Amino acid sequence: MSKKQTLVVIGNGMVGQxxxxxxxxxxxxxxxxVVTFCEEPVPAYDRVxxxxxxxxxxxxxxxxxxxxxxxxxxxxxxxxxxxxSIDRVNKTVWSEKDVEVPYDKLVLATGSKAFIPPIPGHxxxxxxxxxxxxxxxxxxxxxxxxxxxxxxxxxxxxxEAAKALxxxxxxxxxxxxxxxLMSAQLDDGGAGMLKQKIEDLGVSVHTNKxxxxxxxxxxxxxxxxxxxxxxxxxxxxxxxxxxxxxxEIAASCGLKIADRGGITIDNHCLTSDPDIYAIGECAxxxxxxxxxVAPGYAMARTAIDHLAGREQRFTGADMSTKLKLNGVDxxxxxxAHATTPGALVYTYQNGVDGVYKRIVVGQDNKLLLGAVLxxxxxxxxxxxxxxxxxxxxPEHPDSLILxxxxxxxxxxxxxxxxxxxxxxxxxxxxxxxICSAIAGGxxxxxxxxxxxxxxxxxxxxxxxxxxxLDCELEKAGIExxxxxxxxxxxxxxxxxxxxxxGEIKTFNTLIEQHGSGKGCEICKQAVGSILASYWNEYVxxxxxxxxxxxxxxxxANMQKDGTYSVVPRMAGGEVTPDMLIVLGxxxxxxxxxxxxxxxxxxxxxxxxxxxxxxxxxxxxxxxxESGHAYGKSLRTVKSCVxxxxxxxxxxxxxxxxxxxxxxxxxxxxxxKIKFAxxxxxxxxxxxxxxxxxxxxxxxxxxxxxxxNGGMRPRHGDLFATNLDKATxxxxxxxxxxxxxxxxxxxxxxxxxxxxxxxxxxxxKSVIIDDKLDIVQQLEDQMQRVTDSYQCEWKTTIEDExxxxxxxxxxxxxxxxxxxxxxEERGQVRPASQEERADLKLAGTA
Amino acid sequence: xxxxxxxxIDDLQPNSGVCALVNNQQVAIFYMPKEQAIYAIDNYDPFxxxxxxxxxxxxxxxxxxxxxxxxxxxxxxLETGQCFEDDTVKVPVYGVQINVGRVEVTLDGxxx
Numbered sequence: 011m012s013k014k015q016t017l018v019v020i021g022n023g024m025v026g027q028x029x030x031x032x033x034x035x036x037x038x039x040x041x042x043x044v045v046t047f048c049e050e051p052v053p054a055y056d057r058v059x060x061x062x063x064x065x066x067x068x069x070x071x072x073x074x075x076x077x078x079x080x081x082x083x084x085x086x087x088x089x090x091x092x093x094x095s096i097d098r099v100n101k102t103v104w105s106e107k108d109v110e111v112p113y114d115k116l117v118l119a120t121g122s123k124a125f126i127p128p129i130p131g132h133x134x135x136x137x138x139x140x141x142x143x144x145x146x147x148x149x150x151x152x153x154x155x156x157x158x159x160x161x162x163x164x165x166x167x168x169x170e171a172a173k174a175l176x177x178x179x180x181x182x183x184x185x186x187x188x189x190x191l192m193s194a195q196l197d198d199g200g201a202g203m204l205k206q207k208i209e210d211l212g213v214s215v216h217t218n219k220x221x222x223x224x225x226x227x228x229x230x231x232x233x234x235x236x237x238x239x240x241x242x243x244x245x246x247x248x249x250x251x252x253x254x255x256x257x258e259i260a261a262s263c264g265l266k267i268a269d270r271g272g273i274t275i276d277n278h279c280l281t282s283d284p285d286i287y288a289i290g291e292c293a294x295x296x297x298x299x300x301x302x303v304a305p306g307y308a309m310a311r312t313a314i315d316h317l318a319g320r321e322q323r324f325t326g327a328d329m330s331t332k333l334k335l336n337g338v339d340x341x342x343x344x345x346a347h348a349t350t351p352g353a354l355v356y357t358y359q360n361g362v363d364g365v366y367k368r369i370v371v372g373q374d375n376k377l378l379l380g381a382v383l384x385x386x387x388x389x390x391x392x393x394x395x396x397x398x399x400x401x402x403x404p405e406h407p408d409s410l411i412l413x414x415x416x417x418x419x420x421x422x423x424x425x426x427x428x429x430x431x432x433x434x435x436x437x438x439x440x441x442x443x444i445c446s447a448i449a450g451g452x453x454x455x456x457x458x459x460x461x462x463x464x465x466x467x468x469x470x471x472x473x474x475x476x477x478x479l480d481c482e483l484e485k486a487g488i489e490x491x492x493x494x495x496x497x498x499x500x501x502x503x504x505x506x507x508x509x510x511x512g513e514i515k516t517f518n519t520l521i522e523q524h525g526s527g528k529g530c531e532i533c534k535q536a537v538g539s540i541l542a543s544y545w546n547e548y549v550x551x552x553x554x555x556x557x558x559x560x561x562x563x564x565x566a567n568m569q570k571d572g573t574y575s576v577v578p579r580m581a582g583g584e585v586t587p588d589m590l591i592v593l594g595x596x597x598x599x600x601x602x603x604x605x606x607x608x609x610x611x612x613x614x615x616x617x618x619x620x621x622x623x624x625x626x627x628x629x630x631x632x633x634x635e636s637g638h639a640y641g642k643s644l645r646t647v648k649s650c651v652x653x654x655x656x657x658x659x660x661x662x663x664x665x666x667x668x669x670x671x672x673x674x675x676x677x678x679x680x681x682k683i684k685f686a687x688x689x690x691x692x693x694x695x696x697x698x699x700x701x702x703x704x705x706x707x708x709x710x711x712x713x714x715x716x717x718n719g720g721m722r723p724r725h726g727d728l729f730a731t732n733l734d735k736a737t738x739x740x741x742x743x744x745x746x747x748x749x750x751x752x753x754x755x756x757x758x759x760x761x762x763x764x765x766x767x768x769x770x771x772x773x774k775s776v777i778i779d780d781k782l783d784i785v786q787q788l789e790d791q792m793q794r795v796t797d798s799y800q801c802e803w804k805t806t807i808e809d810e811x812x813x814x815x816x817x818x819x820x821x822x823x824x825x826x827x828x829x830x831x832x833e834e835r836g837q838v839r840p841a842s843q844e845e846r847a848d849l850k851l852a853g854t855a
Numbered sequence: 856x857x858x859x860x861x862x863x864i865d866d867l868q869p870n871s872g873v874c875a876l877v878n879n880q881q882v883a884i885f886y887m888p889k890e891q892a893i894y895a896i897d898n899y900d901p902f903x904x905x906x907x908x909x910x911x912x913x914x915x916x917x918x919x920x921x922x923x924x925x926x927x928x929x930x931x932x933l934e935t936g937q938c939f940e941d942d943t944v945k946v947p948v949y950g951v952q953i954n955v956g957r958v959e960v961t962l963d964g965x966x967x
């Protein structure tokens with residue numbers, strides 16, 4: 011075959027994008043020239059978490075497409091252009107903008123649209139479907155004047171929409187046609203409990219209300235008229251009363267459509283045309299459509315396998331679901347309504363704590379058929395494993411839902427799961443996949459996640475993932491050795507606690523009391539860092555001097571040729587012309603290579619050890635101070651120019667950056683720490699790629715934590731929104747001190763977060779809700795550190811005895827003659843090995 | 856043995872190193888006061904191709920006194936010069952002694 015086939019994908023929603031990403035990660039990557047149409051102006055985004063748009067997430071946060079994805083994979087995407095017709099005879103697709111694309115294979119991933127009840131007044135102003143980012147922007151506009159909002163539909167999405175209305179500070183109502191909320195997933199008992207809990211959160215729930223007309227209201231813009239004669243007034247009305255498959259393009263080209271809507275597909279996801287597939291919510295398999303993403307993803311995988319000639323069948327989907335609605339845990343598994351003939355039911359209801367649990371089991375009391383959990387979904391992982399793997403139930407199945415008061419565990423041990431058991435349903439990762447990753451060396455939760463992707467989707471399987479990991483490690487007899495090195499049988503965190511509790515101030519005391527031998531560069535540097543972050547004494551004090559990392563011992567960064575670089579602090583990247591001139595003069599005087607760093611300051615390279623105090627003296631005399639570029643410590647707080655100059659600036663990002671940099675400068679930590687402050691959501695300071703990122707918004711400051719650039723980029727997690735400055739600084743004090751206390755050595759905040767059990771929610775509970783009752787301690791410790799700040803270079807040049815160390819030779823004033831520079835682009839750089847040899851020859855000749 | 860006077864014991868850095876120039880040869884001298892131990896090895900780091908070993912962190916590995924290269928952290932035995940990570944690499948070690956408060960080094964019989 012000489013020419014590549016053309017594969018056209020219509021629709022770039024969650025399933026369409028999953029299809030593309032999976033195809034590009036497969037062996038078939040190079041087989042097709044791929045073209046895709048996306049009706050919306052933005053490529054695929056996470057529709058499941060739409061309501062987070064109102065809790066501070068941006069459209070970019072919701073995006074499911076990695077930057078550069080289409081370019082890197084040579085996929086032609088037509089954004090904002092809808093495919094409108096298919097000529098199956100000539101195998102060509104046409105779009106609204108008259109783009110014509112011939113295809114060899116075609117995939118329909120057109121999704122579905124919100125169902126809008128065809129009642130009089132349904133299209134009045136501010137009556138909006140809840141489906142797309144454009145809808146969300148309409149809601150934002152409507153919310154400017156609206157006071158009362160109503161959602162038509164009390165299903166899963168309807169309750170999400172209600173949360174969105176609450177986040178917009180509207181008095182919120184949910185109008186449900188039937189008698190119970192989430193009627194597809196919950197039984198009467200569960201739905202009743204959910205209604206009560208949702209109402210406790212301030213949402214009014216109206217069940218058995220059939221809206222027949224929407225008319226002008228009296229106190230509000232609209233009035234909804236119900237069939238029973240009652241009415242409800244609202245300013246904004248959202249439709250979330252179910253979805254309908256987008257099958258119109260398929261119908262118009264004569265593909266077979268199912269009786270209840272949806273494009274009919276077979277077990278390979280092929281439509282009635284052998285060159286056309288349909289996947290996701292637009293497809294109907296055995297007269298059934300699926301309104302969840304997991305079955306859509308399964309269809310995408312099936313279609314890719316079939317395209318590649320592999321035999322893989324779509325066999326229906328588990329519609330089990332677990333979610334948090336407004337903080338209320340809800341889960342549903344299998345036959346929640348006990349419609350299987352002979353099914354038996356166990357129910358546990360606790361009106362005091364607001365917990366409802368029900369399991370449906372087979373006639374023989376052996377197999378789990380379904381379950382409903384409201385208020386406490388902790389049994390979900392265990393129950394779903396019993397359900398999907400057909401594992402025999404314990405003798406008393408109700409033990410699975412009764413509260414365990416004697417402390418015995420009724421959970422299903424991970425050992426009992428078959429190898430094929432699916433642990434992560436988002437990425438279809440089986441227990442077998444996880445076990446082989448562990449056998450291949452992934453012995454931490456973080457490593458396992460990045461290797462297998464398990465637990466990186468909805469996160470619902472995180473606890474199970476951890477228990478599989480622990481169980482496998484134990485079985486393999488792998489005792490995970492967390493000792494920091496051979497001199498201490500402790501982790502870094504243990505050492506921190508020993509130093510704190512024993513009020514230990516020197517390495518010698520610590521190793522005498524708790525270790526053995528003389529130490530090494532690993533434990534010495536870790537302890538040096540702990541002592542510095544806890545006691546904050548001068549790092550070149552005699553007791554600490556031998557502990558310091560290469561760069562710390564001479565308060566400068568050693569370069570490949572043994573010379574050092576000099577980086578004075580320029581808080582927030584702000585510098586006066588006079589200071590900049592002095593910096594240039596010093597660089598010129600000592601012949602230093604000069605470069606602007608990524609952290610918005612200037613780095614001077616090529617200083618010999620004996621020159622360091624001379625250079626620093628000149629800098630300190632004009633007011634510069636140490637930039638701590640050499641330490642595992644706060645580096646810089648990068649900033650954009652902010653509201654002082656920028657036309658778009660919302661707040662003074664430079665001012666805040668300077669204040670923060672001055673507050674945390676000198677703080678020693680397990681690894682380097684970088685901050686950035688952006689003056690508006692255009693994010694020019696790239697704060698979301700920093701350990702601590704701050705973005706100015708209309709309501710105050712949004713705080714992001716644990717981001718990273720570098721080798722493993724990670725967007726920071728949105729930690730808190732609309733903070734005033736005092737609260738912002740309190741939170742940062744606490745997060746940093748908690749990091750300094752609990753991280754492993756050389757662990758960046760991003761990895762610290764990835765390995766934290768409970769993740770972001772746990773960190774919030776410690777920092778914001780003070781779950782561990784340590785917030786005061788954390789703040790006090792940070793205050794001590796900031797109060798005891800000193801410029802280490804100032805202390806050093808003022809102390810004759812310390813300067814003695816900054817000599818190349820203890821017995822001679824000569825310099826190391828092996829340090830040789832050559833010129834390049836008008837500045838110096840270290841000579842290469844060959845250049846050095848040549849220069850030496852020339853010198854002796 | 857010809858011993859060369861290098862410096863006073865007060866010029867040494869406790870639990871750390873200094874560099875001395877002995878007959879135009881760079882010698883790294885390390886001092887562990889608690890053990891009353893003093894070591895001398897060549898200052899040249901064969902991995903980084905630069906003279907910096909005197910600026911490494913010292914300690915022990917499995918009971919052997921060692922220095923970790925400040926550049927790429929290979930470890931060298933302070934008594935034999937043997938690199939712990941690579942059997943084929945060894946740095947020269949030199950004789951060193953303290954004589955009435957003065958530090959003396961000899962390059963004679965340097966173990967290669």
